Structure formats: structure tokens, C-alpha cells
Amino acid sequence: MLRVGIVGVGTMGRTHASAYIKLPNTQLIGFYDAVTEAAQRVASQFGVQAFPTYEAMLEQVDMVDICTPTPTHLDLVLKAAGAGKHILCEKPLGRTLQQCEQMIEAASNAGVTLMPAQVLRFFPEFKQAHDLVLAGAVGKPAAIRTRRGGPYPRAANDWYADFEQSGGPILDMVIHDFDWLRWTFGEVERVFAKALTFKKLDHIDYALITLRLKSGAIAHVEANWADPSGFKVDFEIAGDAGMIAFDSRFAMPLTVAKQESGGGGGGVAVPESPLAEDPYMLEIKHFVDSVEAGQQPSITAVDGMKAVEIALAAIESARTGKVIRLGGGA
Amino acid sequence: MAVRIGMMSFAHMHAYSYAHCVKQLEAEGRAQLVGVADDDPQRGQQVAQQYGTRFYESYEALLDAGIDAVIVCPENVKHRPLTEMAAKAGKHVLCEKPLATSKADGRAMIEVCKANGVQLMTAFPCRFSPSYIRLKQMVEAGELGEVLAIRGTNRGRNPGGWFIVPELSGGGAVIDHTVHVTDLCRDLLHSEVVEVYAEIGNGFCHSDFDDTGMLTLTFANDVFATLDSSWSRPKVFPTWGDVTLQVVGTKGLVYMDMFAQNSTLYDDRNMRITLEHWGSSIDYGLVSAFVESVASGKPVPITGEDGLAAAEVAFAAYESAKRGEPVQLPLPE
Ligand SMILES: NC(=O)c1ccc[n+]([C@@H]2O[C@H](COP(=O)([O-])OP(=O)(O)OC[C@H]3O[C@@H](n4cnc5c(N)ncnc54)[C@H](O)[C@@H]3O)[C@@H](O)[C@H]2O)c1
Numbered sequence: 056m057l058r059v060g061i062v063g064v065g066t067m068g069r070t071h072a073s074a075y076i077k078l079p080n081t082q083l084i085g086f087y088d089a090v091t092e093a094a095q096r097v098a099s100q101f102g103v104q105a106f107p108t109y110e111a112m113l114e115q116v117d118m119v120d121i122c123t124p125t126p127t128h129l130d131l132v133l134k135a136a137g138a139g140k141h142i143l144c145e146k147p148l149g150r151t152l153q154q155c156e157q158m159i160e161a162a163s164n165a166g167v168t169l170m171p172a173q174v175l176r177f178f179p180e181f182k183q184a185h186d187l188v189l190a191g192a193v194g195k196p197a198a199i200r201t202r203r204g205g206p207y208p209r210a211a212n213d214w215y216a217d218f219e220q221s222g223g224p225i226l227d228m229v230i231h232d233f234d235w236l237r238w239t240f241g242e243v244e245r246v247f248a249k250a251l252t253f254k255k256l257d258h259i260d261y262a263l264i265t266l267r268l269k270s271g272a273i274a275h276v277e278a279n280w281a282d283p284s285g286f287k288v289d290f291e292i293a294g295d296a297g298m299i300a301f302d303s304r305f306a307m308p309l310t311v312a313k314q315e316s317g318g319g320g321g322g323v324a325v326p327e328s329p330l331a332e333d334p335y336m337l338e339i340k341h342f343v344d345s346v347e348a349g350q351q352p353s354i355t356a357v358d359g360m361k362a363v364e365i366a367l368a369a370i371e372s373a374r375t376g377k378v379i380r381l382g383g384g385a
Numbered sequence: 386m387a388v389r390i391g392m393m394s395f396a397h398m399h400a401y402s403y404a405h406c407v408k409q410l411e412a413e414g415r416a417q418l419v420g421v422a423d424d425d426p427q428r429g430q431q432v433a434q435q436y437g438t439r440f441y442e443s444y445e446a447l448l449d450a451g452i453d454a455v456i457v458c459p460e461n462v463k464h465r466p467l468t469e470m471a472a473k474a475g476k477h478v479l480c481e482k483p484l485a486t487s488k489a490d491g492r493a494m495i496e497v498c499k500a501n502g503v504q505l506m507t508a509f510p511c512r513f514s515p516s517y518i519r520l521k522q523m524v525e526a527g528e529l530g531e532v533l534a535i536r537g538t539n540r541g542r543n544p545g546g547w548f549i550v551p552e553l554s555g556g557g558a559v560i561d562h563t564v565h566v567t568d569l570c571r572d573l574l575h576s577e578v579v580e581v582y583a584e585i586g587n588g589f590c591h592s593d594f595d596d597t598g599m600l601t602l603t604f605a606n607d608v609f610a611t612l613d614s615s616w617s618r619p620k621v622f623p624t625w626g627d628v629t630l631q632v633v634g635t636k637g638l639v640y641m642d643m644f645a646q647n648s649t650l651y652d653d654r655n656m657r658i659t660l661e662h663w664g665s666s667i668d669y670g671l672v673s674a675f676v677e678s679v680a681s682g683k684p685v686p687i688t689g690e691d692g693l694a695a696a697e698v699a700f701a702a703y704e705s706a707k708r709g710e711p712v713q714l715p716l717p718e
Contacts, residue, residue, distance in 0.1 A: 197588025198597050198617045247582050247711075249601055249609035251533055251633075261534050261633050263611040265584050265599045273584045273599045275613060277536060281633045293617035295589050378582070378710055 057081045057141075057343055060116035062109060062131055063123035064088045064097035065211055067145055067172075071120050072101055074336040081343055087112045089123075090211075113138040118346060120339075121145055124214045125221060129154040132169065136161040141168045143342045147230045148359035150222060152367060155360035162356060170342050170352045171359025175231040176238060177337040179330065180301050184292060185239045187299055194296025196240055196272045201232040204279025205286030207258040216258060223252040224278035225262050225373070226366040232276050232290075233369075234354075234362040242269045243365050245380045250373035251281070264369045276369075303328075387414055388676045391452040392421045393444055393467045394459035395432050396547060397481045399508065399668070403456050404436050406672035416676045422447040424459065448474040454679045456508075456672070457481060460553040461560065465490040472501040479506045479675045483564045483699060484692030486555025488716055491693035498689060506675050506685035507692025509568045511628055511643065513670025517569060520632065520641050524573055529634025532574060535610035536633075537566035541626030543616040549594045557594035559585055559702050562614035564695035565628060567602065568687070571694060573632070576606040578694070582711040583702035589616060600702050601711075623649070624660040 059075050061068050064086050075083040085104030088094035098105035106112035113119065113134065118141035121131050128144055135142045142162065148171040149155040162169035175181050188196060204224065208215040221227045225248065237243065243266050250262035260280040267273055279287075289302040309329060345352040368379040390407050392400060410416035420439035423429030433440035441447035448455070448470065454477035457467045464480050471478050478498060484507050485491035498505035511517055524532060539562040547553040554560060571577065586597035598614035618626050628643040646664030650657075678685040697716055705712040 195588065197586060198599070198613070198615045200613065245709075247584070247601060249534070249603070249611075254533075256533075256635065259533070259633075259635060263534065263536060263601065263609065265582070265601060265611065267584050271586060271588055273586050273588070273597055275599050275611060279633075281533075282638050284638075293589070293615070293619070295591065298617070298619045298622070376580075376711065 057118055057346060058084045058116045059118055059120060060084050060106070060112040061086050061120045061122060062088070062112075063121065064093050065122060068122035069097060070335050071122055071339060072097070074333065074339040075120075076101060077336065078340060078343060080347060084116050085112060109134060113140060116140060118142065125227065126150040126219070129158060132158040133161050136165040136167050136169070139165055139167060141346045143170050143172055143339065144359070145172045146174075146234075146359065147171075147222065147226050147363050147366065148356065149363060150220070150226075152360065152364055155356070155363055159356045159360060168342075168346050168352065169356040170345075170354055171356060171362070172338060173231065173234040173354050173359065173362065174334055174338045175235045176354060177334040177341070179334070180306070181235050181290075184290065184299050184301065185235070188239050188292060191296075193292055193294030193298055196270070196292055196294040198293045199236065199240065199272060199274040199291070201229070201236070201274070201290045202277040202279065203229055203232060203288050204277065205282050205284070207260065207280045218252060222366065222370065223250070223262070224260050224280045225250060225252065225264065225369045226363070228280070229262070229264070229276050229278040230362045230366045233365040234358060236266065236268070236274055236276075237358070237361055237365070240268050240270055240272055240274070243267070243381050244269050245378050246365065246368040246372050247378050248369040248372040250278075250370070252370070253374060262369070262373060266365070386680065387411070387417045388454060388679045389417050389419045389452045390676070391419050391441075391447045391450065391455045391476070393447065393455050393457045393471065394423050394463070395421070395428055396424070396460045396463075397458040398544075399481055400456065400458035401432070402668045403458065403479075403508075403672055404432065406666070406669045407456070408436055409669060410673060410676055415673075415680070419450055419452045420447055444470055448476060452476060454479065454675070460547045461486050461555045462553055465494055468494045468505065469497050472497040472503050472505075475501060475503060477504045477679045479508055479672070480689075480692065481508045482692060483555070483560055483696040484689060485696055486560065488693070488697060488700060488718060491689070491696055492718065495689040495693065504678060504685045505689035506678065507687050507689060507695075508671060509565060509687050509691070509695070510667040510671040511565050511569055512572060512687060513667045513674065514643050515665050516641050516643050517630075520630065520639055521573055523639055524632065524634070528636065529632060529639060530636030532608055532632055532634045534608060534633045535570055535573075536631040537570065537610060538613040538627055538629045539563075539566045540613055540615055540617050542618045542620070542622065543590055543596055549590070549592065551594055554594075556699070556703060557587070558596045558616045559583065559598035559600070559614050560696075560699045562616070563598065563600060563612065563699035563702060564692070566612045566630065567695040567698045568691060569630060570602065570604070570610050571691070574604050574606060574608055576604040576608065578602045578698050578714050579605050580711050580713055581698055581701035581705050583705040585702065585706035598702060600698070602698060623658050624662070
């Protein structure tokens with residue numbers, strides 16, 4: 056039985072908590088949040104403890120799940136590793152590559168498991184596409200397109216709107232697609248991107264990113280925080296023997312229309328569809344089972360760092376107008 | 386008075402649709418398909434029969450047949466010589482896209498038409514799409530606020546034939562499928578492309594022509610756009626391809642899938658599923674506008690300069706892929 060503490064009681068903290076309370080081999084001990092009242096409110100909803108300090112929580116648990124804004128990950132990971140606790144950390148693993156390196160080193164020195172929550176690998180449509188590609192269903196992939204986004208995300212202190220914290224939609228959101236692309240198609244050679252990020256518009260951001268992969272395939276990624284009509288995801292993998300296409304707009308088994316629609320807003324958009332097995336649950340189950348079995352999870356901390364590296368290259372390209380080549384080459 | 390039209394070459398399949406449109410205009414009393422000429426006499430004769438018009442043994446003979454204007458649809462590299470012939474014979478020209486395969490050719494075509502007092506129009510039928518016209522209205526009415534970014538696609542299948550012989554086509558997918566969406570962006574933004582970056586590949590056909598193109602365009606007004614010009618549609622894809630445009634503005638976003646007006650046909654006898662298009666013919670709008678300009682002497686709505694500006698983006702894309710970095714426009718003359 057793994058005793059679990061969650062840091063951060065925002066959208067992701069609550070989503071993850073719902074998974075831990077269902078798993079047979081975990082026990083949700085409690086929450087810590089910088090805002091004590093928030094931690095208390097959520098803790099009472101789940102019937103668990105709210106800790107006054109992070110350190111106090113670390114003493115009572117075997118693992119922590121870090122669900123706080125990106126730049127806070129480093130400090131929380133270092134403290135957990137120092138206390139010998141296993142760590143599931145929300146993506147992006149760090150705000151900078153250096154932060155990621157520090158986390159990886161700390162976890163490795165402490166001999167604890169550190170897994171970045173690249174949950175897309177557990178979304179059935181993305182997992183299936185990955186498996187189909189590896190099975191050769193489309194032949195050799197040549198052109199890949201992904202699209203992700205919707206309304207501008209709103210959260211505590213509007214932290215997504217602070218580029219220094221969130222990294223905008225390129226680092227915060229399409230890091231999912233970057234990880235999935237690397238996982239499915241291999242390493243990235245170079246990146247060229249254009250973004251609205253540096254225009255500092257009022258709650259509108261948008262980026263179009265072109266990646267050349269080492270395999271020779273070309274990928275195009277859309278990061279959209281400018282679509283008020285709702286969260287949408289699509290992808291298309293065209294190869295020399297076929298194509299796989301998915302569009303969340305057309306994969307909705309359920310459509311409800313109420314006479315008066317309530318106002319939206321609230322937390323960051325999270326892809327949702329009724330599934331017997333929730334992707335967040337599958338992700339957490341994989342982490343917990345790996346830790347219990349003493350095995351390395353299939354998503355490594357280095358994977359988390361590499362996804363950050365691609366995202367930062369895209370941001371750098373958008374900022375400078377230059378092509379950014381990965382892996383040190385000029 | 387009906388505009389008398391001759392058609393020069395049916396190498397490009399769009400010529401068939403244009404001929405059909407001229408026949409429609411003929412029925413309306415606005416145009417007359419006087420005849421056709423073609424490098425390939427067999428094709429020329431067959432087409433003449435198909436459209437109930439006369440086959441001329443040579444382009445010279447067609448140009449001598451008392452026509453007012455020509456529609457030029459040969460292999461891309463022959464756009465220039467045929468346009469020059471027609472212009473020197475005093476005929477107005479509607480030329481298939483891409484206007485030219487080099488900047489020098491495009492410039493020469495524009496010049497020769499000007500020198501001979503004839504009009505040169507580039508065949509960009511997407512401008513006549515009712516969906517595009519509606520999108521443009523929204524943008525011009527300010528419904529999206531200030532336009533910030535555009536995501537475009539013009540994907541299709543490898544058409545084969547001379548399209549994949551670079552000596553005749555000037556390239557592959559990028560020269561074929563860059564110009565339509567580029568033209569729409571220019572028309573929408575009233576701004577010129579100042580930089581092009583392109584990743585170009587041949588991952589579908591693994592041959593010496595390009596079949597994959599992912600372009601990033603930056604406009605003088607700072608709007609950026611990407612354009613997927615790949616021949617990435619599989620052989621079993623239910624339709625030829627697409628033209629899509631997503632325009633992001635400060636006040637909202639509009640998505641256009643230009644050829645979405647289809648019904649799906651499930652055909653057991655041929656074991657095929659196809660999308661049957663029932664949207665308006667955009668080629669009719671194009672040919673009708675050309676005929677209207679020739680008849681009235683009004684300037685054509687899409688000029689040779691428009692055609693060259695769009696083609697130049699494709700030239701720049703090839704240059705960018707060669708250099709591995711963004712290329713600034715205009716390219717040197
Ligand atoms: N996998 C996904 O689909 C997905 C979706 C959304 C967010 N995320 C990621 O999850 C993380 C959290 O995002 P969110 O939308 O839940 O944010 P949120 O703003 O809803 O919640 C963050 C919480 O962390 C608390 N907090 C801030 N700093 C803290 C600190 N130093 N110590 C303790 N608590 C602190 C805040 O008070 C808040 O309650 C981010 O890294 C984000 O990128 C992932």
C-alpha cells in the first residue's frame with residue numbers, strides 16, 4: 056500500500072486525487088497547498104488531511120504527486136527526493152532545462168522514481184495511433200499534424216497568463232504533443248515556430264510549430280489558446296502506405312443540448328470523453344504499479360526533459376525567428 | 386456580345402472544367418468556345434469533339450481564328466511561351482496556376498501582356514468560393530477583430546504525369562499546392578509575404594520530386610501563417626483533397642473547409658466510399674469573371690502580379706528548404 060500526498064489542489068490535484076481513492080494499492084493521505092484554506096476545503100471533500108507544511112506531509116507519505124504551477128516543480132521535487140519519496144510530477148517537468156537536469160540528478164541520487172505526467176500516452180486515441188504506427192499501419196510516416204487547444208486557460212492567480220511561469224501554450228500545452236511525437240516517431244532534428252506569445256495580447260495566444268524529425272518526417276503542431284468555442288484535439292498521420300486521422304469533434308458518442316446553456320469558464324480545459332478507464336487513472340496506476348514492482352515507469356524523467364527541450368526550442372524559434380537545431384548542433 | 390475564346394492545351398486537367406464553364410457561358414450567350422489547340426493532337430481532337438468545338442492544328446491557327454481571349458493550360462513550364470504567343474497576337478489570357486516556374490518567366494509574361502495591351506489573369510478559382518467570400522466579408526467587417534494568424538492546408542494526392550517531372554512542372558507538391566492558399570491569404574490580408582520557411586520532403590513517393598511541404602509565411606503586417614501543401618491524401622481517401630483556412634483574430638476565430646459541402650456515397654459495386662461534392666462551382670465564377678473583364682474592358686480581378694506573388698512564395702519555399710533557413714522576399718529579379 057503506497058501512501059500518497061498531493062501538492063496543489065487545483066484542477067490537476069483534484070483530478071489525480073479522484074484516481075488515488077479508487078486504486079486498491081494506494082491510500083490518499085492528504086493535500087498540501089500554498090493556500091491553506093484551499094487545501095482544507097479539498098481535503099475535507101476527499102475526507103483526508105490538509106497539511107500545514109509540505110515537510111509535514113512528506114513525513115507521512117511514500118510518494119508525492121506534484122500538481123502545482125510549473126516553476127514550483129523544482130523545489131518540490133528536490134525536497135521530496137531529499138526525503139526519499141517517489142515523485143509523480145505534472146508536466147512540463149520544469150520551466151527550464153537546467154531545472155529538469157537538477158530534478159533528474161536529485162531523484163537518481165536519492166534512488167527514487169520520478170515520472171513526468173505525460174498523460175497523453177494513456178489517452179486511448181493517442182496510444183492506439185502510437186501502436187498502429189509502430190505496427191506499420193501507415194507505412195513510413197511522412198507528414199504528421201496535431202492540433203490542441205480551445206479557450207485561454209484560467210487558473211489560480213491567472214498563472215497561465217504569466218509566460219515566465221507557464222511558458223504559454225507551447226510549453227504548457229503542446230508539450231503533450233511533443234512527447235507523443237518523440238515517443239511515436241523518434242527524435243526531433245530541428246524546430247521552426249511562430250507564436251503570438253510575445254505580442255502580449257490579452258488572453259489570446261496561438262502558435263504554429265514545424266518540426267523536422269530525425270526520421271525525415273515533417274510534423275506540424277498547432278497550439279491554440281484562441282478558440283472560444285471549446286477544447287478540441289485532432290491529429291493526422293500520413294505515411295507512404297496510409298493515414299490515421301482523429302478529430303475530437305467527430306469522436307463524441309454523447310451530445311446533449313439543453314434549452315439554456317450555463318456559463319463556462321473555470322479551470323484549464325482537460326480533454327474529456329466517457330471511458331471505462333480514465334486516462335489519468337491509467338497514468339497513475341502505471342506509476343504506482345511500477346513503484347511497487349521496483350521498476351522504471353515507461354515514461355522516464357529524461358522523456359519529460361526532452362519534451363521540455365523541444366518546447367523551449369519552439370519558443371526560442373518563435374522569439375528569434377531562427378531555426379533551432381536540437382542536440383547542440385548549430 | 387459573346388467573348389470568343391480559344392483554349393491552348395489540355396495538359397492540365399483543370400482545362401476540362403474551364404471548357405465546361407465556357408460552354409455554360411455559351412448557353413448564356415456570354416461566351417463562345419471557338420476552338421482548341423494542343424501539343425498533343427489526339428487529345429486536342431478528342432476534347433474538340435467532347436465540347437462540340439473545332440480543333441486547330443496549331444496554336445497559331447487558333448490565334449488566327451478571330452478569337453478575343455485564350456485560356457492557357459499546358460504543363461507549367463509552357464505557361465510563358467503560350468502566353469507570349471497569345472499576347473503578341475493581341476489575345477487576353479487566363480493562365481492556369483502556378484503562373485510561372487521562375488520569377489523571370491512570370492515577369493516576362495506580365496510585361497508581354499502589358500506591352501501588347503491585353504489582360505493577364507491568373508486562375509485562382511478559390512477566390513470565387515462562396516465560403517471564402519463569406520469569410521472575407523467577416524474579416525472585412527471586423528468580426529474577428531485584428532487578424533493575427535492563419536493556418537492553411539491545400540492537401541491532395543500525387544497527380545502523377547508531368548506534375549512529377551520537375552523539368553515540366555517546376556517542382557512537385559510545393560509548386561503545385563502553395564499558390565492557392567497563399568493567394569487567399571494575400572487577398573484577405575492586403576499584405577505581402579516577406580519571409581518564407583519551408584520543410585520539404587519526399588516521404589510519400591521516395592522519388593526525385595517533392596511530395597511534402599510545410600511552409601511558414603510571414604506577412605508585412607506581421608501576420609504569420611502555415612500552409613501544408615503536401616500530396617498526403619492516401620489512394621483510398623474519399624475525395625481529392627482539401628483547401629482549409631483557419632483565421633485567428635483578436636475577437637475570434639473562423640475555420641473554413643472550402644470543399645466540405647459533400648454527401649457520402651457508399652458504393653458496393655466499386656467497393657469505394659466517396660465524398661460527392663454539391664457545393665457551388667468555383668471554376669464557373671473564375672471563367673465568368675474573366676469573360677466579364679474581357680467583355681467590359683474592366684481590369685481582371687486576379688492579375689498576373691497576383692499570380693507571380695503567389696508563385697514566388699513557392700520559389701522561396703524551395704530556396705528555404707535548400708538553405709535550411711527562412712528566406713526573405715521579394716527574391717532577387
Ligand atoms: N496533464 C494535463 O492534462 C494537465 C492539465 C492541466 C494542468 N496540468 C499541469 O498541472 C500543473 C497544475 O496545473 P493546474 O491547472 O492544476 O493549476 P491550478 O492553478 O488549478 O492549481 C495549482 C494549485 O497549486 C497551488 N500552489 C501554487 N504554488 C504552490 C506551491 N509552491 N506549493 C504548494 N501549492 C502551490 C495553488 O494554490 C493552486 O491551488 C501544471 O504544471 C500544469 O501544467 C496538466
